[in-house]
Amino acid sequence: MSQVIVYDKPDRSEEEVASAIRAKFPSVELLKVAPRRLHFRAPRESLFELCKFMRDELAFEHASCVTPVDYLDHFTVVYHISSWTDHILAEVQVDLPRDDPTVDSIAPLWGGANWHEREAYDLMGIVFKGHPDLRRIMLPEEFRFHPLRKDFIVGRRV
Amino acid sequence: MTDEMWINMGPQHPFNHGLWNLRVKLKGETITAAEPIIGYLHRGWEKMVENRAYPQIVPLADRLCYGSSLSWNHLYCLTAERLFGVEAPDRAKYIRVAALEMQRITSHLTWLMAVGTDLGSYTIMTWSIRERELFLDLLCKLSGARMTYNYCRIGGVRNDLPENYERDVNRTLDEFDRRLRDLEALMDENEPFLMRTLGIGKMDGRTAMNLGLTGPILRASGVDMDLRKLDPYEAYADMKFEVCTHTDGDVYARYRVRMDEMRESMKIIRQALAEAPAGPVRVKVPRCPPKGNVVCRVEDPRGESLMYMVSDGTERPYRLKVRSPNFVNLSASPPMLVGFKISDVPAIMGVMDMCIGETDR
Numbered sequence: 436m437s438q439v440i441v442y443d444k445p446d447r448s449e450e451e452v453a454s455a456i457r458a459k460f461p462s463v464e465l466l467k468v469a470p471r472r473l474h475f476r477a478p479r480e481s482l483f484e485l486c487k488f489m490r491d492e493l494a495f496e497h498a499s500c501v502t503p504v505d506y507l508d509h510f511t512v513v514y515h516i517s518s519w520t521d522h523i524l525a526e527v528q529v530d531l532p533r534d535d536p537t538v539d540s541i542a543p544l545w546g547g548a549n550w551h552e553r554e555a556y557d558l559m560g561i562v563f564k565g566h567p568d569l570r571r572i573m574l575p576e577e578f579r580f581h582p583l584r585k586d587f588i589v590g591r592r593v
Numbered sequence: 594m595t596d597e598m599w600i601n602m603g604p605q606h607p608f609n610h611g612l613w614n615l616r617v618k619l620k621g622e623t624i625t626a627a628e629p630i631i632g633y634l635h636r637g638w639e640k641m642v643e644n645r646a647y648p649q650i651v652p653l654a655d656r657l658c659y660g661s662s663l664s665w666n667h668l669y670c671l672t673a674e675r676l677f678g679v680e681a682p683d684r685a686k687y688i689r690v691a692a693l694e695m696q697r698i699t700s701h702l703t704w705l706m707a708v709g710t711d712l713g714s715y716t717i718m719t720w721s722i723r724e725r726e727l728f729l730d731l732l733c734k735l736s737g738a739r740m741t742y743n744y745c746r747i748g749g750v751r752n753d754l755p756e757n758y759e760r761d762v763n764r765t766l767d768e769f770d771r772r773l774r775d776l777e778a779l780m781d782e783n784e785p786f787l788m789r790t791l792g793i794g795k796m797d798g799r800t801a802m803n804l805g806l807t808g809p810i811l812r813a814s815g816v817d818m819d820l821r822k823l824d825p826y827e828a829y830a831d832m833k834f835e836v837c838t839h840t841d842g843d844v845y846a847r848y849r850v851r852m853d854e855m856r857e858s859m860k861i862i863r864q865a866l867a868e869a870p871a872g873p874v875r876v877k878v879p880r881c882p883p884k885g886n887v888v889c890r891v892e893d894p895r896g897e898s899l900m901y902m903v904s905d906g907t908e909r910p911y912r913l914k915v916r917s918p919n920f921v922n923l924s925a926s927p928p929m930l931v932g933f934k935i936s937d938v939p940a941i942m943g944v945m946d947m948c949i950g951e952t953d954r
Contacts, residue, residue, distance in 0.1 A: 439838045440798050441817040471824055472888075496802045499890065500916040502901045513901060515888060515916075519802070519816070522823050526888060547805015550924040551916075558639070573635040573953060582640055589644060 445522045449473055452493055452523060460485055466528075473525040482529050483539040483565075486516070490544050494520040498545035501552055503559035505585045510536050512561060516545075531561065540566035558583040597625060600935070604633050608939040610707050611949030613923075615942065622934045627927040631920075634953040639913060646908045647673055647747060647882070655741040657915065658951040661700040662741045663692055663732070664893045665951065670745040671826060672889040672900040677747065677882045685749035686828040687869035691762070692735060692744060693827075694858040694865070698769075699728045700894035701851045701858075704946040705776070708848065711943035712789055717779055724772050727765050734758065749875030759866045766859050777852055790845040794929040794941035797842055804925035807918050808896025809854060810945065813839045813846035820892040831868070832861050847944040881908050895919050895946050917951040 447455075449468050456463060462481055466474040477485050489495040499515040514527040531538055540563035542549040552563045553572040560581035563569055571578065580587055603614035612633040618626035638657065642650045654669035655662040667689055674681060681689070702725035709717025729739050734755055736744035744751050780786055796806075798814040811818055819836040821829040837853035839846035884906045890899040896918030903912040922945055929941050 437797070437815055437840050439815045439817050439840055442823060443817070497807075498805060499897060500899050500901065500914065502912075502914040504903055504912045504914075513886075513914075515899065515901070517897075519818050519823065524824065524888065524890065545805065546803050546925065547921050550920060554920075573632040575632075582637060587640075589640065 442519045442522070445520070446494070447521045449521075449523060452518075452521060452525075455493060456485070456489070459488055471522055471524060473523055474528075475525065476528045476530070479529050479531060479538045482514075482527070483541065483544075485527065486514070486541045486544050489516060489518075489525065494518050495523075495525065496520070498541060498548040498551070499524065501541075501548055501555055503555040503561045503583070505559060505583065507533075507585055509533055510559070510561060512538055512555065514541065514548075536560060537562040537564055539564050540569075542566050557581070560584065602938065603630075608711055608942065610947050611952075613947070613949055613952070615926075615938065617930065617935060617938065619935060622936070624930050624933055624935060624938070627930040629923050629926055631923065631949070631953055634949045636954065638954040639915065642910060642913050644909065647677075647910065650910070650913070651746065652741070652743045655743055656950065657917075657954065658948045659740055660703045660946075660948050661696050661894045663696040663744060664700075664891065664898070666742060667693055667745045668889065668891050668893070668898055668900055670747050671891065672887060672902050673747045673882070674878075675889055676885065676887045676902050676904055677878050679748050679876055679878050681749045681827075682873045682876060683828075683870050684753075684872045685874045687865045688750050688754060688874060689745060690828045690832065691862050691865040691869075692732065692742075692750075694861045695728050695732055695762075697858045697894045698855050699725050699732070700946070701855050702728075704851060704894075704944075707946070708943045711939040712786055714779070714783065714786065717776070720772075720776055720779065724769060724776070727769055731758075731762055731765055734761070746875055748878040749873070751875075753874050754866075754869075762862060762866055766862060770856075770859065773852070773855060780848065780852075787845065789937070789940050790848060790944075791843060792841075793844045793933060793937050794944075795841075795843045796929050800928065801842070801925070804928070805921040806896070806925050807921070808893065809837075809850045810847055810922055811896070812837060813850045814842035815840040820890060820897055824890060826889075826891055828865065828868075829861075832864055834861050844940050844944050851944075851946075881906060890916075893918050895948070895951075896922060898951075915951070915954055917954065919946070919948050920952045923947070923952060 464476040495518045497517040502513040504511045510531040516525045555561045557571040614630040616628045654665045657665040702721045705721040706718045736742040798816040801814040834857045882904045886903040888901045899916035901914040905911040
């Protein structure tokens with residue numbers, strides 16, 4: 436019988452986590468600190484290293500969600516990464532140019548991000564470098580569009 | 594020496610509740626690889642809501658999962674409230690907690706029904722569906738609908754509690770407490786059920802966390818994680834309840850956690866109705882929210898469900914992303930299946946509580 440892993444009291448405060456990240460990654464911009472929430476913007480080059488640091492040093496055990504958003508002039512991929520230890524949900528925004536929407540995959544770090552990234556690729560056309568299995572997930576393989584993009588017109592024949 | 598072969602279990606197969614496909618690679622009868630395939634029910638929900646006004650999305654959120662529609666309905670309203678910068682009145686928060694916990698019980702009973710069918714006990718199916726009807730009647734009295742409640746509103750709930758509601762709920766809970774013991778006896782003293790669940794589909798807590806598992810399945814692997822405690826919303830911070838965990842991490846542990854959770858939900862319902870303060874149940878909200886984005890997460894009956902909403906200041910959301918707990922739980926199923934026999938598949942996948950409506954969206 437193994438022990439139950441208990442997360443009743445947070446180990447670090449939001450400010451401690453934020454300052455640890457800022458000390459290590461000067462290029463990461465801190466947008467907002469709120470109770471149990473941290474909001475960052477990171478350049479895409481440092482995303483993987485940032486996530487690795489968060490997982491290994493700051494006890495972010497869980498990748499909650501990967502959300503691609505189409506802002507017409509650029510894409511933003513929003514990562515929600517949770518720390519059960521510190522009761523924090525961190526939001527990392529990464530801006531990608533519209534003509535080259537590639538970013539490093541975080542699926543090698545957290546297995547839970549695997550299908551989220553496949554979905555982002557399927558519906559928004561974001562390419563995740565280093566993803567173990569980047570295929571369409573909702574739509575058929577032969578589908579030629581990424582329907583969540585804003586230039587995809589609803590009701591168009593495909 | 595037998596050759597390995599791939600077998601499609603689905604999209605139409607008695608064990609998979611909903612339209613999805615599980616491909617398993619077999620060597621003899623042992624599973625050596627597995628791949629769930631989804632997308633058969635993809636309705637483009639996230640694209641659809643980009644062309645709807647905020648209040649129009651409330652009933653659509655119900656349709657994400659027919660088994661626990663209120664929790665999606667509530668999550669959408671809570672996210673929209675944070676985006677609009679309004680807060681539901683205190684009374685509405687308590688009513689929502691009571692309704693959500695009733696929804697959790699009905700969802701768990703639907704799951705128990707499915708597990709019973711999968712493992713060949715039709716008595717469990719008929720009994721749990723019968724007890725579920727008790728709570729559907731209560732929710733019907735509250736909201737006017739049996740399955741898709743459309744009860745939460747942005748800024749509160751649709752209506753106050755009906756007359757004598759607390760009395761009716763407490764009577765039902767007293768009755769259900771007795772019947773839940775019967776249901777547990779039906780499972781726990783059932784030798785074939787124990788043989789098919791103990792030690793099957795094992796996963797340890799650290800692996801489960803890395804694979805993104807949440808909800809009862811994670812708690813059954815010995816991780817004390819419940820967003821009602823970790824990231825409290827509505828009136829959950831005032832509620833006294835225990836987080837149910839189990840350390841074995843097998844199918845039986847997942848069954849056990851869900852049964853215990855129903856007991857805790859009953860405690861929460863009683864508290865929420867007893868402590869609900871008087872006052873209004875709904876506030877006015879503006880037509881258009883300010884520009885910005887907001888993230889919100891709750892503990893669904895199946896795990897962590899999250900919505901991320903972006904507003905451009907118009908009456909329609911610019912982007913609304915749904916994180917479905919089942920989507921991720923399903924993606925983490927192959928490591929649970931590998932090494933077990935093909936006859937264990939219904940047990941392992943049955944306790945996942947599959948709901949394809951929210952998985953495919």
